Amino acid sequence: MGLFLVGVIASCNKDYTCECEYDDGTGTTIIADYKNVSKRFAENSCEKMETTYPGVSCTLK
Secondary structure, eight states, rough: OOOOOOOOOOOOOEEEEEEEEEEEEOOEEEEEEEEEEEEHHHHHHHHHHHHHHEEEEEEEE
């Protein structure tokens, strides 16, 4: 008999926050919370904030 190992890939979903600040000196901050999502999803969503809102600089936390 052969031995088979079955790997289980666990979901690595977590909560992330995307903080965006306007570069126009107003000090305005946009915060988007992503709950129970993959890091890749959160990164992509945060990057889209920058392309959707010109003059915004975002950081995923």
